[in-house]
Amino acid sequence: MKNNNFKLLSLGLITGIINGLFGSGGGMIIVPALGYFLGLKEYKAHATAISIILPITIISTIVYFLSNSISIATSLFVMAGSLLGSYIGAKSLKKIPSKILSKAFGCVIIYTALRMIFQ
Amino acid sequence: MKLILIGLFSGIISGMGIGGGVILIPSLVLLSNIEQIQAQGINLVVFIPSAVIALITHNKEGNLDSKHNKKIIIGGLTGAIIGSLLATQIEENNLRSYFGIFLLGVGIYELFKKNRS
Numbered sequence: 384m385k386n387n388n389f390k391l392l393s394l395g396l397i398t399g400i401i402n403g404l405f406g407s408g409g410g411m412i413i414v415p416a417l418g419y420f421l422g423l424k425e426y427k428a429h430a431t432a433i434s435i436i437l438p439i440t441i442i443s444t445i446v447y448f449l450s451n452s453i454s455i456a457t458s459l460f461v462m463a464g465s466l467l468g469s470y471i472g473a474k475s476l477k478k479i480p481s482k483i484l485s486k487a488f489g490c491v492i493i494y495t496a497l498r499m500i501f502q
Numbered sequence: 503m504k505l506i507l508i509g510l511f512s513g514i515i516s517g518m519g520i521g522g523g524v525i526l527i528p529s530l531v532l533l534s535n536i537e538q539i540q541a542q543g544i545n546l547v548v549f550i551p552s553a554v555i556a557l558i559t560h561n562k563e564g565n566l567d568s569k570h571n572k573k574i575i576i577g578g579l580t581g582a583i584i585g586s587l588l589a590t591q592i593e594e595n596n597l598r599s600y601f602g603i604f605l606l607g608v609g610i611y612e613l614f615k616k617n618r619s
Contacts, residue, residue, distance in 0.1 A: 391573035398574070399581020404589045405601050406542025407523025407549075411608055413574075423567055430556075430565035435574050437553045439582040444546045446586035453543035457505060457536070462548045464506035465522065468513020469552050489613030495528045496609055499602030502532070 390420060395435070402436065403443040409436045504534055509548065516552070523549070524608055531598065538598040539589060 394416050402409030410432050417428040447453050508529045516522030523545040530541035560566055589597060 388573055391570055392577035395574035395577025395579075396581040397577075399578040399583075400585035400588075401581075401604070402578075403582040403585025403587075405523075405527075405585075405604055406539075406545045406589065407527055408604060408608065409578075411524075411611070417567075421567075421570060427565050427567050430560035430563075431567050431571070433553050433556050433560065434566055434568055435571060435578060437550070437557065438575055439578045440546050440549050440553070442579050442582040443586040444543070444550065446583060447539075447543040447546060447590065450590040452539045452590055453547060454540055455547075457540070458544045458547040460505040461509035461526070461530070461544050462551065464509025464511075465513035465516075465526070465548050466509075466552060468510040469516060469522075470513075471510075472514035472516065485612045485615065489609050489611075492524060492605060492609030492612060495532070496602045496605035498532060499528055499605060500599050501602075502598065 394420065398435065399439050399442075402439050403446070406443065406447070409439055505530075508533065513552075522552075524605065527601065528605065538594055538601060542589060542601075 394413070398409045398413045398416075401412055413432045413435055414425075414428050417423045417431055418425060423431060444453065508526065512522045512526035512529065515525045523542075526545050526548065527538075527541045530536040530544060531538055536544070557566075592600070
């Protein structure tokens with residue numbers, strides 16, 4: 384049980400550091416980890432991950448805000464688009480097979496990553 | 503207008519189970535000349551309302567399994583403070599490169615992961 388506590392705390396710690404450091408990406412760690420360590424099914428892992436990332440994100444937002452790293456006006460524009468986009472996505476895009484999707488995204492993400500590194 | 507479109511696109515993508523930030527942050531940096539730290543900040547703010555809406559829905563449908571959440575979140579909040587303080591201290595070009603390296607890992611993972619169901 385002690386061992387388990389240590390695992391859970393470390394898992395949270397790593398997720399928090401990544402999510403704070405990169406302003407994103409916590410889900411990439413915690414979703415597979417919830418499946419792997421706690422045996423959650425994928426849909427439950429996704430849902431539960433949000434309940435873990437939300438408080439982490441709120442704390443990170445506060446730290447960013449206090450160091451003047453957040454532009455509220457810009458955020459509101461992006462947020463308007465994003466909320467509309469999630470609505471459209473939820474209504475229309477469930478049928479694309481996820482295997483093809485993740486391969487296509489993998490390629491796009493790798494290309495983008497190289498541009499970010501070598502810009 | 504460009505900002506709204508970038509938001510729209512990343513919102514659509516995030517519904518497909520791939521983190522919206524992975525698309526949103528590079529789009530803001532590469533297409534809109536926004537600083538890396540600012541882009542990360544925007545992503546944090548944008549995540550909050552959609553996460554609240556998603557949580558309400560998931561909670562109604564009984565998809566949450568939160569019995570281990572307390573410990574994970576305690577670790578998580580500590581990590582979040584450390585990570586965020588680091589992010590605000592790291593020089594712009596370096597932060598962008600580190601983000602790129604992280605992104606590269608995410609891309610390779612997406613490419614080679616096996617689908618669970």
